[in-house]
Amino acid sequence: KQEVTQIPAALSVPEGENLVLNCSFTDSAIYNLQWFRQDPGKGLTSLLLIQSSQREQTSGRLNASLDKSSGRSTLYIAASQPGDSATYLCAVTNQAGTALIFGKGTTLSVSS
Amino acid sequence: DAGITQSPRHKVTETGTPVTLRCHQTENHRYMYWYRQDPGHGLRLIHYSYGVKDTDKGEVSDGYSVSRSKTEDFLLTLESATSSQTSVYFCAISDQLAGGLSDTQYFGPGTRLTVL
Numbered sequence: 001k002q003e004v005t006q007i008p009a010a011l012s013v014p015e016g017e018n019l020v021l022n023c024s025f026t027d028s029a030i031y032n033l034q035w036f037r038q039d040p041g042k043g044l045t046s047l048l049l050i051q052s053s054q055r056e057q058t059s060g061r062l063n064a065s066l067d068k069s070s071g072r073s074t075l076y077i078a079a080s081q082p083g084d085s086a087t088y089l090c091a092v093t094n095q096a097g098t099a100l101i102f103g104k105g106t107t108l109s110v111s112s
Numbered sequence: 113d114a115g116i117t118q119s120p121r122h123k124v125t126e127t128g129t130p131v132t133l134r135c136h137q138t139e140n141h142r143y144m145y146w147y148r149q150d151p152g153h154g155l156r157l158i159h160y161s162y163g164v165k166d167t168d169k170g171e172v173s174d175g176y177s178v179s180r181s182k183t184e185d186f187l188l189t190l191e192s193a194t195s196s197q198t199s200v201y202f203c204a205i206s207d208q209l210a211g212g213l214s215d216t217q218y219f220g221p222g223t224r225l226t227v228l
Contacts, residue, residue, distance in 0.1 A: 034216065043202060044219040099145055099170060100217060104154040
């Protein structure tokens with residue numbers, strides 16, 4: 001059974017720092033990996049999707065990498081801002097290539 | 113904005129009553145999903161649909177049923193609500209890429225359900 005783990009569960013950093021969020025998964029037979037952002041009491045916003053054949057994706061200050069063989073992905077946030085404060089969720093597709101299996105998230109707090 | 117709405121956004125009901133949640137999309141996406149989000153468990157898949165009248169079970173499907181009679185609507189029904197079904201329910205949509213794989217999933221705003 002696929003399991004997704006995100007470490008750390010919470011992270012506090014001062015504004016301007018570069019930071020890395022980690023995601024690991026137990027079964028390397030994934031079809032893609034997606035990073036989401038969730039603000040308190042809100043829905044999920046898709047940040048980046050990495051197909052299994054890709055190594056990384058970039059969007060603005062965000063860069064996500066994927067290493068299928070080691071079962072790991074990282075989300076790099078450059079020059080963090082207070083507006084980046086949210087919970088970040090990592091999810092991989094199930095073996096059928098349809099639904100997502102989620103980690104429990106990393107809650108990020110960026111102080112000004 | 114992926115054109116997903118959920119209704120109702122909040123609902124309080126009593127144990128044993130039936131409840132139906134609605135997910136509506138405006139962009140003709142093939143796949144639709146229902147997830148629940150609970151503290152300590154994260155998001156877990158309840159049911160999903162890969163076309164009109166085509167549905168399948170997810171990880172936590174017991175106590176739930178779904179229906180999709182048209183592309184734009186995916187209904188989640190709790191036949192007899194229990195307190196353990198108190199949760200936040202999210203609908204999601206995605207398209208199918210070449211090779212049958214699913215594309216990026218986009219989520220609705222969620223429905224907060226409380227079963228007393």
